[in-house]
Amino acid sequence: MKLHVRINGEARELEIAPGAVLGDVLRQLGLTGTKMGCREGHCGSCMVLVNGKPMNSCLLLAAKVEGAEITTIEGLGDVRNPHPIQEAFVEAGAVQCGFCTPGMIISTKALLDNEPHPSLERVREALSGNLCRCTGYAKIFDAVRIAEHKLAKASGNGKSTRRPHRP
Amino acid sequence: MPVTITEYLRPDSLKEALALLAEDPGKNIAVAGGVSIVLSGAPRRVRAIDLQNVGLNEIASTKDELCLGAMATLDDIIHSPAATKVASGLLPTALRTAASEPIRRLITVGGNIVQCYYWATLPPLLLALDAKIHLRTSEHRRTLKATEFFAQPPMRLMEKGELVTDVTIPLKPSRRAAFEKMAKTSNDYALIHVVVSYVDQRGKMSDPRVVVAACTSLPTRVREAEEFLEGKTVDLNTAMEAGQIASHHVKLRGDFRASADYRRRVLRVMVQRALLKAADKQTIS
Ligand SMILES: Cc1cc2nc3c(=O)[nH]c(=O)nc-3n(C[C@H](O)[C@H](O)[C@H](O)COP(=O)(O)OP(=O)(O)OC[C@H]3O[C@@H](n4cnc5c(N)ncnc54)[C@H](O)[C@@H]3O)c2cc1C
Ligand code: FES
Numbered sequence: 179m180k181l182h183v184r185i186n187g188e189a190r191e192l193e194i195a196p197g198a199v200l201g202d203v204l205r206q207l208g209l210t211g212t213k214m215g216c217r218e219g220h221c222g223s224c225m226v227l228v229n230g231k232p233m234n235s236c237l238l239l240a241a242k243v244e245g246a247e248i249t250t251i252e253g254l255g256d257v258r259n260p261h262p263i264q265e266a267f268v269e270a271g272a273v274q275c276g277f278c279t280p281g282m283i284i285s286t287k288a289l290l291d292n293e294p295h296p297s298l299e300r301v302r303e304a305l306s307g308n309l310c311r312c313t314g315y316a317k318i319f320d321a322v323r324i325a326e327h328k329l330a331k332a333s334g335n336g337k338s339t340r341r342p343h344r345p
Numbered sequence: 346m347p348v349t350i351t352e353y354l355r356p357d358s359l360k361e362a363l364a365l366l367a368e369d370p371g372k373n374i375a376v377a378g379g380v381s382i383v384l385s386g387a388p389r390r391v392r393a394i395d396l397q398n399v400g401l402n403e404i405a406s407t408k409d410e411l412c413l414g415a416m417a418t419l420d421d422i423i424h425s426p427a428a429t430k431v432a433s434g435l436l437p438t439a440l441r442t443a444a445s446e447p448i449r450r451l452i453t454v455g456g457n458i459v460q461c462y463y464w465a466t467l468p469p470l471l472l473a474l475d476a477k478i479h480l481r482t483s484e485h486r487r488t489l490k491a492t493e494f495f496a497q498p499p500m501r502l503m504e505k506g507e508l509v510t511d512v513t514i515p516l517k518p519s520r521r522a523a524f525e526k527m528a529k530t531s532n533d534y535a536l537i538h539v540v541v542s543y544v545d546q547r548g549k550m551s552d553p554r555v556v557v558a559a560c561t562s563l564p565t566r567v568r569e570a571e572e573f574l575e576g577k578t579v580d581l582n583t584a585m586e587a588g589q590i591a592s593h594h595v596k597l598r599g600d601f602r603a604s605a606d607y608r609r610r611v612l613r614v615m616v617q618r619a620l621l622k623a624a625d626k627q628t629i630s
């Protein structure tokens with residue numbers, strides 16, 4: 179069947195199997211930044227934005243996203259031109275093996291787009307669907323704070339009073 | 346590919362969806378969030394009828410009841426001011442413990458209660474709130490009480506081509522309630538769910554509900570505990586005794602996650618805690 183979507187800003191018409199999940203469709207397009215880890219909704223390494231909202235692309239039937247705007251990690255930035263959230267993850271040392279990182283960054287993007295200055299509780303809730311088996315999360319939460327400051331600075335408005343909770 | 350979906354249809358109205366489902370009931374599957382359809386890997390070849398655009402997504406309330414459309418998601422309920430009015434915010438508090446935020450955006454009311462995994466979050470809440478489930482085929486409609494709907498695995502009770510259209514919950518201003526979940530990690534499947542509710546009549550319990558789930562195959566009202574609580578004031582002794590009664594009157598499941606004996610011991614304390622929490626008397630746990 180045909181599927182019409184915008185992927186990272188580009189309109190696409192794709193031929194998909196009616197039962198395919200979105201994650202597989204994206205990876206077959208070469209967008210392998212989206213990982214398929216557990217394939218059952220536990221790890222979050224498959225997280226993508228669907229109309230700005232994070233969703234597990236391993237659970238999402240591709241046919242369900244007809245007409246939607248999909249953003250994958252490739253749509254945020256790359257080595258030459260990284261997104262402030264990607265920079266923040268590097269600066270905080272929040273990346274070890276890196277398998278969880280695209281999903282973590284996608285969830286962080288959705289959170290900070292909607293809530294520029296989230297409480298730690300909200301950060302934990304928003305990342306509750308992303309597992310990391312390496313870092314122990316502390317540096318990931320630091321990265322979210324650093325990203326918060328970078329984005330606030332870039333948009334020139336927010337003065338966050340919060341600091342990274344582990345200086 | 347999880348299910349052998351041969352064709353994917355997106356009807357624009359409920360009438361059209363019901364007509365499609367009636368065509369060849371055995372060969373169709375209604376798709377709500379699609380979460381368990383993707384995970385279950387059903388072997389047979391089916392035609393998918395997506396319910397996203399058939400107008401069942403709303404959450405609305407009147408003076409007397411809250412109405413949850415079958416396609417409303419758990420996340421919609423959490424953020425709905427109307428849903429917060431039920432039993433001092435029981436629904437959002439409890440549903441926040443289900444899965445993770447992104448998955449709660451997929452899970453629908455209809456999918457959650459029809460699939461009714463034993464650890465599902467919504468079914469025990471609906472039992473404790475005296476909800477009604479509204480169903481429809483292309484031919485007729487019917488309404489079932491939650492106690493009837495969850496008396497057997499709901500899928501067994503549904504007719505071919507039948508859909509849940511919505512769920513209604515009576516609004517009683519003086520209803521108090523509390524929810525407890527026990528799981529190994531914060532977003533793992535529940536080992537035990539407890540929901541208690543009662544109408545507060547000047548400090549005394551009227552119409553109490555004690556519902557346990559996840560430790561039983563189906564969500565279950567414990568009538569013995571409810572009878573014991575009727576007319577009583579919640580205090581530590583009453584809550585302890587109700588916990589004792591509840592834990593001895595339900596058939597508990599044991600599996601690789603936890604033994605029945607372990608669940609019985611924990612259940613007793615959870616019922617006790619839930620009652621004290623509902624009455625705002627959490628001085629001791
Ligand atoms: C990692 C993970 C953790 C989870 N944790 C929890 C949890 O803690 N608590 C919880 O409650 N759930 C949890 N879930 C979700 C649960 O497992 C089910 O998958 C989910 O409730 C299914 O909802 P759905 O809307 O996706 O239904 P679907 O998968 O679309 O449908 C399920 C079944 O119901 C039928 N159906 C759907 N809607 C209707 C309707 N309106 N009328 C008639 N039939 C219908 C479908 O045909 C299908 O047979 C979790 C899921 C995952 C992946
Ligand atoms: S691959 Fe989707 S949650 Fe693990």
Ligand code: FES
Nearest residue numbers: 274278310311312
């Ligand atoms: S960095 Fe290895 S899983 Fe997170």
